[in-house]
Amino acid sequence: MTEQVVVTIQHPAHVHFFRNAIGELRDRGYDVCVLAREKDVACELLDHYGIDYRRLSGAPRSTLGLLSVQARYEYEILKRVRHLEPAAILGIGEPAVAHAGRVGDAESVLFTDTEHAALQNAVSLPLADRVYTPSAFWDEYGPHHRRYPGYHELAYLHPDRFDPVELxxxxxxxxxxxxxxxxxxxxxxxxxxxxxxxxxxxxxxxxxxxxxxxxxxxxxxxxxxxxxxxxxxxxxxxxxxxxxxxxxxxxxxxxxxxxxxxxxxxxxxxxxxxxxxxxxxxxxxxxxxxxxxxxxxxxxxxxxxxxxxxxxxxxxxxxxEDRIDTTALVVEVVEDVVGAERAEATAARIGPEGRR
Missing domain, CATH: 3.40.50.2000 (Glycogen Phosphorylase B;)
Structure with a gap:
């Protein structure tokens, strides 16, 4: 059975953060559904890297418009997650990911490195199943919060991932x-x-x-x-x-x-x-x-x-010298989520009699 994973994109930097992981997960046989919101050149980058995606909302034109776009974007994510029933839904500090995980019974996984996004963090990180931050992140979010020795940007700028062309x-x-x-x-x-x-x-x-x-x-x-x-x-x-x-x-x-x-x-x-x-x-x-x-x-x-x-x-x-390849972490997290779900499903099928 092909496992479904949802990745959400709200900013051009999110394209870079997830693009290598999306490719590796698809190579490993995962069905990765990318859901994007128009922001600056986010969709242009997805097109450039040949990443199939579904555009859920346009770009806001004002602060008030930002609230409207966010509401529309969250509604669309909730609707699609309930339909797709993915094993995991991934995003960067995105409230819709945590909320959709609860409604759609998917493991919600959030990555963040931005402490000053206080409101966004407050309505997303405590509700997520897993939160991953760099070890230097100031705040603490409890037992579901994991830290790693690195930075978001090393998902695409780690020397193993990026060899610059001089301009x-x-x-x-x-x-x-x-x-x-x-x-x-x-x-x-x-x-x-x-x-x-x-x-x-x-x-x-x-x-x-x-x-x-x-x-x-x-x-x-x-x-x-x-x-x-x-x-x-x-x-x-x-x-x-x-x-x-x-x-x-x-x-x-x-x-x-x-x-x-x-x-x-x-x-x-x-x-x-x-x-x-x-x-x-x-x-x-x-x-x-x-x-x-x-x-x-x-x-x-x-x-x-x-x-x-x-x-x-x-x-x-x-x-x-002691910082990790963050893409490898993202892939490892998905594998861990799916592995845990498979083990749970197997245990449910066997039942207490079979576990004796």
């Missing part, structure tokens, strides 16, 4: 700085902000002799529009590996850069255990509060750009 032409002979701006529309981002005075910041970086390329979820000021990245979404990690510095408001891309050996200057009020762990263990990541002015940010950027590449290579090697 030297992007920056030419000049140091390449990738500047990332987020939209601040996620539920846990409302009321928050990041970098200020972008024109002054970009001008200062270019005075250092850097080439600046901007990745932005929203519109850019006309004066900066020509610096927007012209790289396909699936090549963004090649770009980060080729860069000399990452500067931005995205915690995920800051971690990705550090794990690839590119120093990251993360500017935000949002903190997380994994960010502090990478900063402490490797100094490949440096955090500045969102109150840091352009002058302070530029001073740190200049300092990081002056460090030799060999130093970053050495620090990356030290950072990764």
């Amino acid at each position: 030297a032409a992007v920056g030419g002979d000049r140091p390449l700085v990738v500047l990332r701006l987020v939209s601040w529309t996620a539920a846990h981002d409302v009321g928050r902000s990041g970098l200020d005075d972008l024109k002054r910041l970009v001008a200062g970086l270019e005075r250092f002799g850097a080439t600046v390329r901007i990745s932005a979820e929203g519109r850019l000021p006309p004066a900066l529009a020509a610096r927007r990245l012209a790289v396909a979404p699936h090549r963004i990690h090649d770009l980060l590996a080729s860069a000399d510095l990452f500067l931005g408001e995205s915690a995920t891309m800051s971690l990705e850069s550090a794990l690839l050996g590119t120093p990251a200057l993360y500017v935000s009020e949002l903190r997380a255990g994994v960010l502090e762990d990478v900063e402490r263990r490797s100094r490949l990541l440096r955090w500045l509060s969102d109150g840091s002015g352009p002058g302070e940010v530029l001073s740190h950027a200049r300092e990081l750009l002056a460090v030799r590449d060999s130093t970053w290579t050495r620090r990356r090697r030290r950072l990764l």
Whole structure:
């Protein structure tokens, strides 16, 4: 009998987190149903990697719209899980996964590394059958909470999974700085902000002799529009590996850069255990509060750009030496869930007489 597994996708980063595991599980004979919500380039990435999926809802256009989209998305997941009756349903911090697991009698498995998503965590993690977090995660969720020595991003950036293609032409002979701006529309981002005075910041970086390329979820000021990245979404990690510095408001891309050996200057009020762990263990990541002015940010950027590449290579090697391949963990978790279900079903068929 083919075992059914459901994987939910709500963000482009979730595509990367699950894509290798989806492929391995399908190779092992599992029927993996991928349910996706439109968010930025999530569906574009699924198409690129040839992952079959069902699109359940569109992208929200406002904070109020986010609530409507989430409600629709959760309803659709509940309906499909009741129909499919999967052995396991997987997601990243997604309330619908925990709720569907209860209604559809599937093992709900949630992965998360984001402590500041407080409301989402409160309505999902306590209800999930299993919760997996990096060991650096600050919070505790009881006996169903398991920790592993690694980071979400090593599901796709572990050296066994990713060999970057150098994109030297992007920056030419000049140091390449990738500047990332987020939209601040996620539920846990409302009321928050990041970098200020972008024109002054970009001008200062270019005075250092850097080439600046901007990745932005929203519109850019006309004066900066020509610096927007012209790289396909699936090549963004090649770009980060080729860069000399990452500067931005995205915690995920800051971690990705550090794990690839590119120093990251993360500017935000949002903190997380994994960010502090990478900063402490490797100094490949440096955090500045969102109150840091352009002058302070530029001073740190200049300092990081002056460090030799060999130093970053050495620090990356030290950072990764005892971290696991997170994709292998995801596959192992599914195998464990299915194995436990099979054992339970066998025991039920045998009955107490047969177990004597």
